[in-house]
Amino acid sequence: xxxxGPLGRTTWxxxxxxxxxxxxxxxxxFTSRDELCLLNSGGDDAQVELTVxxxxxxxxxxxxxxxGARRVRHVRVNDLIDPQAVxxxxxxxAVVRSDVPVVAQLTRVDTRRGKLSTSxxxxxxxxx
Amino acid sequence: xLSHVNESGLWLVNRFLGLTGKQTPxxxxxxxxxxxxxxxxxxxxxxxxxxxxxxxxxxxGKERTTVPxxxxxxxxxxxxxxxxxxxxxxxxxxxxxxxxxxxxxxxxRPVGSGHSSVPLMATDDxxxxxxxxxxxxxxDTAARRGAVLPGTGLADAGxxxxxxxxxxxxxxxxxxxxxxxxxxxxTHGTGLALGNLSSTLVGGRLVTGTGxxxxxxxxxxxxxxxxxxRAAQVSLGSLGVLTSLTLRLVPAYGLHRLNWCTHIxxxxxxxxxxxxxxxxxxxxxxxxxxxxxxxxxxxxxxEPALVPPGARLHADETGxxxxxxxxxxxxxxxxxxxxxxxxxxxxxxxxxxxxIKERHRQNVGWRVLVRTVAADEAMLSNCTGRPTMTxxxxxxxxxxxxxxxxxxxxxxLEWGGRPHWGKKHTLTAAGLRPLYPEWDAFQDIRxxxxxxxxxLNDYLRRLLEET
Numbered sequence: 001x002x003x004x005g006p007l008g009r010t011t012w013x014x015x016x017x018x019x020x021x022x023x024x025x026x027x028x029x030f031t032s033r034d035e036l037c038l039l040n041s042g043g044d045d046a047q048v049e050l051t052v053x054x055x056x057x058x059x060x061x062x063x064x065x066x067x068g069a070r071r072v073r074h075v076r077v078n079d080l081i082d083p084q085a086v087x088x089x090x091x092x093x094a095v096v097r098s099d100v101p102v103v104a105q106l107t108r109v110d111t112r113r114g115k116l117s118t119s120x121x122x123x124x125x126x127x128x
Numbered sequence: 129x130l131s132h133v134n135e136s137g138l139w140l141v142n143r144f145l146g147l148t149g150k151q152t153p154x155x156x157x158x159x160x161x162x163x164x165x166x167x168x169x170x171x172x173x174x175x176x177x178x179x180x181x182x183x184x185x186x187x188x189g190k191e192r193t194t195v196p197x198x199x200x201x202x203x204x205x206x207x208x209x210x211x212x213x214x215x216x217x218x219x220x221x222x223x224x225x226x227x228x229x230x231x232x233x234x235x236x237r238p239v240g241s242g243h244s245s246v247p248l249m250a251t252d253d254x255x256x257x258x259x260x261x262x263x264x265x266x267x268d269t270a271a272r273r274g275a276v277l278p279g280t281g282l283a284d285a286g287x288x289x290x291x292x293x294x295x296x297x298x299x300x301x302x303x304x305x306x307x308x309x310x311x312x313x314x315t316h317g318t319g320l321a322l323g324n325l326s327s328t329l330v331g332g333r334l335v336t337g338t339g340x341x342x343x344x345x346x347x348x349x350x351x352x353x354x355x356x357x358r359a360a361q362v363s364l365g366s367l368g369v370l371t372s373l374t375l376r377l378v379p380a381y382g383l384h385r386l387n388w389c390t391h392i393x394x395x396x397x398x399x400x401x402x403x404x405x406x407x408x409x410x411x412x413x414x415x416x417x418x419x420x421x422x423x424x425x426x427x428x429x430x431e432p433a434l435v436p437p438g439a440r441l442h443a444d445e446t447g448x449x450x451x452x453x454x455x456x457x458x459x460x461x462x463x464x465x466x467x468x469x470x471x472x473x474x475x476x477x478x479x480x481x482x483x484i485k486e487r488h489r490q491n492v493g494w495r496v497l498v499r500t501v502a503a504d505e506a507m508l509s510n511c512t513g514r515p516t517m518t519x520x521x522x523x524x525x526x527x528x529x530x531x532x533x534x535x536x537x538x539x540x541l542e543w544g545g546r547p548h549w550g551k552k553h554t555l556t557a558a559g560l561r562p563l564y565p566e567w568d569a570f571q572d573i574r575x576x577x578x579x580x581x582x583x584l585n586d587y588l589r590r591l592l593e594e595t
Contacts, residue, residue: 021490027418028391078416078493082459084524085493088416 004070006042008103012096012123016106017052019078021089023111030111034077036096039103040067046098052086053093060084067102074107096123199255201242203460203525208247210237210255217260219333219341219371226369227339229254230582237585238369240279240306244313244550245462247587248364256369258306264288265372273330273346275374278308286450294377295449298322298408301497303454308370313550314362314509316518317453318410318499320403324511326361327504328376334360334368337578346374353505358566359573361506364549366588367577383407383425383452387443390436392420392481398434399474403500405432408453410499413481415489425452461494464533464552465520466545467510470500473517476543480519480536488532494522507566510546520551557594 014036023032040046045068051061063080067073077086077094086092096104104123109116198209211234216222229236234253242249249255258279265275269292276285282303289295298317305315316324330352331345344350345357360367395402395411402409408425421442426432428446445452468476477498484492497520501511510516521536523529533552540547546563547553561567571592578584584592 031417076417079414081493081524084526085416085491088490 004041006040006044006101008039008041008101009125010098010101011126012102012104013093013126014096014104014106014121014123015093016121017077017086017092017094018090018108019086019088020108020110020112024114025111025116030116031076031078031109032111033109035107035109036065036075036077036094037072037105037107038065038067038075038096038098039072040098040100041070041103042100043069044100045069046100046102048096048098048102050080051095051097053095055091059095060086067098095126199239199242199249201245201249203245203462205245205462205525206247206250208250208252211252212254213257214254215257215260219261219335222256222261222335222369222371223339223341225254225256226335226337226582230337230339230580233580234582235585236369236582238278238308238365238583240309241281241304243302243305244309245552246550247585248313248550249585250587251585258308258369261371264292267292267294267377269293269379272377272379273374274377275332275347275372276307277372278306278370280307281305282307282310283450283454286448289377290380290448290450293380295380296325296328296375297378298325299450299453300325301454302456303450307373308365309550311361311373312363312365312370314506314511314548315550316499316501316511317408318501318518319408320500320515321502322408323502323504324509326506326509327502327511329357329361329373330376331357331374332360332370333372334577335371336368337580337582341371342368342577347372352376355507355569356573358505359507359570361504362508362510362549363570363574364508364588364591366574366583366592368583381449382428382446383449384428384431384446385423385425385443385452385455386441387421387423387455388436388439388441389419389421390439392418394436395420395422396474396478398436401434405434410497412495412497413477414495415481415484416493421495423455459494460525461522462525462529462533462552463520463522463548464529464537465497465518465548466537466540466553467501467516467518467548468540468543468545470515470517472543473498473500473519476540476545477517477519479539479543480521483536483539487535491527492521492523492532494524496521507570508549508564510548510563513565518548519545520548556590557592560591561594 019034020032048065049062051059053059065075080086106121108119196209200207214225216225226236235251236254236256237249237251238256239249261277261279263277267274274289282305285307300315300317311326311329314324314326331347334342336342345352392413406424406426410423412421499518501516503515504511506512
């Protein structure tokens with residue numbers, strides 16, 4: 001068993017969220033989406049809480065995600081429903097807090113133009 | 129307030145401050161009058177915002193004064209403050225409360241756990257909680273019968289029946305409703321051969337609108353198929369307050385649950401096979417991914433081998449039926465559900481799926497639930513006379529549902545849908561009547577049992593009485 005130890009930070013910020021409302025191709029493979037990718041290299045499970053911020057209303061959250069010790073987890077933001085679905089096609093931002101250090105990034109898949117295009121945004125590690 | 133010459137306070141101020149006889153009324157009296165008037169006005173203003181105490185009659189007949197408490201339903205979408213709350217502990221107390229309300233021209237609405245998302249229980253008059261009327265009245269294991277009090281929670285009823293070696297043949301997804309509310313609104317689970325919960329009511333006791341105690345069906349020594357039973361099975365609390373419910377049960381049984389995730393296309397291609405092969409089968413469709421969650425329940429050892437390709441298993445558990453069937457998460461949502469003829473149900477679902485993907489998934493991330501229910505004979509059951517497929521739209525309770533539900537409801541109606549009585553819909557009596565062959569027979573029975581309309585609130589009046 002690898003002994004990487006915990007890497008990353010406990011708070012990450014993503015200001016540029018936006019899930020394309022349309023897409024092309026078979027689903028779920030080609031669903032346009034934002035995907036939050038979490039990496040937990042440490043020996044303890046990570047209890048991660050996501051809070052979503054909007055342009056015109058108060059933040060919503062926490063959305064709770066568990067990432068096992070020494071595991072990655074990719075969560076489609078489209079699929080988050082508890083406490084409520086994140087609307088498609090509008091700007092949003094996200095603050096990710098974890099009880100142990102993790103590394104976080106946001107991947108966007110956009111299939112609106114009949115092709116697969118992807119982009120990756122590193123999060124901003126933040127200190128409180 | 130108007131301090132004047134025969135008041136000692138006026139002379140005290142006059143002497144201490146060394147004022148003249150004329151100066152005192154000009155200053156002290158005027159100031160006191162302003163203070164008093166301002167204070168009175170302030171209290172008057174405050175009283176507009178503070179709830180007034182009302183009289184609540186306790187079941188022991190003594191009056192007590194309290195501030196009415198707001199009623200909030202499970203999803204939080206429904207709020208009202210009843211004029212009175214009543215919590216009878218016996219059938220006689222229910223009857224006395226109903227008679228008293230009838231004499232005063234008040235409406236009585238019984239309430240269970242408040243899981244419904246339509247205002248069946250809303251009233252400005254008497255809200256009657258059945259929480260104090262719980263428990264098993266009697267059972268007969270050999271005859272497969274059990275009678276329970278109306279406020280008994282479904283989970284408690286399941287446990288009580290299991291102790292007697294019995295079980296309800298089916299349950300819904302949640303088990304925190306009170307049994308009278310669940311049965312009165314046609315609550316259902318899933319299963320091609322399994323009717324809704326109401327179809328298992330074979331008799332019971334009602335307190336009618338005139339305050340009479342009225343045994344019906346097997347409790348009156350009559351057949352379970354007689355008109356009164358078929359009216360009472362789904363009656364929305366409009367015939368009277370159910371004070372005891374006698375149910376047709378089955379020997380206690382165990383179930384094995386499997387929940388797995390696969391693609392919606394595979395589920396649609398195999399729907400008939402899945403529905404026939406499993407005791408219970410239903411699926412959730414997730415509009416933002418086209419994934420589906422298939423849920424099957426079977427008695428251990430009697431399970432089909434049908435498993436979808438690439439399925440991811442989400443749940444695998446075995447236990448007593450009444451513990452395994454309820455399978456919900458505590459996420460609050462508002463819901464619209466329509467009952468469709470089984471043979472047309474999948475075509476309707478395909479249109480629903482297309483419509484949601486085209487118009488609604490920007491704001492709808494939660495799921496659509498598809499189930500089956502056997503035909504029954506209850507006059508107002510939305511499964512009456514036809515094998516049924518149900519389609520339910522679920523929306524987070526904190527997000528708007530109006531536009532979503534309003535756009536989909538006409539589609540359900542085009543396919544011959546009948547709305548779930550306890551969930552959101554916009555039909556009124558004129559639209560409902562053509563959907564139920566025995567509508568008029570039900571209304572005749574209702575008017576006979578409740579001639580004054582004691583149990584009709586505004587919502588039920590719109591639902592049951594054509595204008």
